[in-house]
Amino acid sequence: MRYVEEFREAEAVQTWVSAIAQRVTRPWTLMEVCGGQTHSIVRYGLDTLLPEGVTLLHGPGCPVCVTPGAVIDQAIAIAADPQVTICSFGDMLRVPGDHQQSLQQARAAGAQVQIVYSPLDAVAIAAKNRDRQVVFLAVGFETTAPATALAIAQAQQLGLNNFSILLSHVRVAPAMAQLLADPDCRIQAFLAAGHVCTVAGLAEYPAIAQRYRVPIAVTGFEPLDILQGIYTCIDQLESERFEVVNCYGRAVQPGGNPAAQQWVERVFAIADQDWRGLGTIPEGGLQFQPDFEAFDASRHFAVNEAIGSTTTSDCISGLVLQGQKQPCDCPAFGRTCTPETPLGAPMVSSEGACAAYYRYRHSQVTMRA
Ligand code: SF4
Structure with missing residues (x-):
């Protein structure tokens, strides 16, 4: 290839x-x-x-890993409304929030939670189901933010008032x-x-x-x-x-992708942002520009009541995400925390460090223990 x-x-x-x-x-x-x-x-x-x-x-x-647990809790709280469909990428469904619940568990309990491959899929769902509120849980780095911006612009063009975004993009x-x-x-x-x-x-x-x-x-x-x-x-x-x-000249231009940057700047402004494991990072995320605040799910739903951490002390993902510990330093690694029973996001995500160690080094780590 x-x-x-x-x-x-x-x-x-x-x-x-x-x-x-x-x-x-x-x-x-x-x-x-x-x-x-x-x-x-x-x-x-x-x-x-x-x-x-x-x-x-x-x-x-790892975008899934740094999405705050409180945001997942908020998505679960919104999904409790029977008139709402929550859409997000597949990895996000299995990540536990601060209350140790996941969107997948919410779906098993009857909530409408749908996996999509693009925010534009969520716009299409909203266009077909105008009697329901469709909320896209938008996570990820600079790579995914342009598609979220485009989805919002398309929803505005279609006059959708049943589409909104729970925003957690990071920089x-x-x-x-x-x-x-x-x-x-x-x-x-x-x-x-x-x-x-x-x-x-x-x-x-x-x-x-x-x-x-x-x-x-x-x-x-x-x-x-x-x-x-x-x-x-x-x-x-x-x-x-x-x-x-x-060193990646076959893909990266010094100026990046100006068209994608323009879409992001049109819809979003730079803002301070909570990162899971790293705390609040100045200018570490995005917020809506005033012209697009109507698409802010946090304005439509009482999401703040979901905030409040009960994160398990077994998970050291904050230290793993800061490079202070390796996944195999975690006492739960491969024992109580596995891809089937993840205690933290880095074991869930396809880009998570704990998932990488489990997939490629689990037997070596287990033999050493
Ligand atoms: S192995 Fe599991 S419990 Fe330990 S840091 Fe990784 S995700 Fe958290």
Whole structure:
């Protein structure tokens, strides 16, 4: 398969691994931001190929994982209204909220909860069912926000007054800055998420790289992409350079996708945002522009009463999302927390770090325990 197989080629992998080994003179700690990168690293064992002392921390770039439990609780509370259909992506249905309930359980109890593959599907459901309120639970990074913006614009064009959005979109660059601002931060370089940059471009990264003196390599998701990014970061660290380098040129333009950015800016404004496990991040999310507030589900439904955390103390997903702990450090990993019985979002999501370790390293972790 073009643009896939050649980026997994064993000989080329070995060439990059050797180049990294030759360049390293001391320990370095890097974080890959995106859950897709984490899955690739764990699946192909890329971290095990690196020289001793080079550590990869797994970052918070799993959109399902960082959606606050309170938002899921709010969606469940809205779904209790028999006149409402809640729509969202499949992974979101199994994630427990702060009250340890999921949308899947709400559906089993009779709520109308529907999986969609795009927010435009939710608009189509609203157009066909004008006697019902249709609420789309909108989560994700810069990659999914343009489709949500388009769906809202389409609903407005169709004159739908039975469609609204429970909004929880997040922005990656402010989260990276917040991690670096922590006095205990161990991150010395970032592998930035290539798919986010296809939309958002690179504009926010140079200021972060300079302020915190961290190289940032924008990478894709195949083994060679990631190894090239690691080499690029280590090369800079070894020579005390702190620049932004686009290692994913086959997909990322420095300016991103201006048309997608324009749709997002038309419908949303940048706002502070709660991230699960990271707290409130300044400018870490989006809110409605005044012209589109009619589509804000939180204005139609009394959602605030659902807020209030009863999160189980067994789940250390906040520390996992900040790169402070690995999934196998969690006492519940593979025991009380499995993909069939997840205690936290990182075990549910296809991009979650705990799910990656369970899928690819469960037997090794169990043997060590
Ligand atoms: S293994 Fe389960 S309980 Fe532990 S951090 Fe991951 S999701 Fe939470």
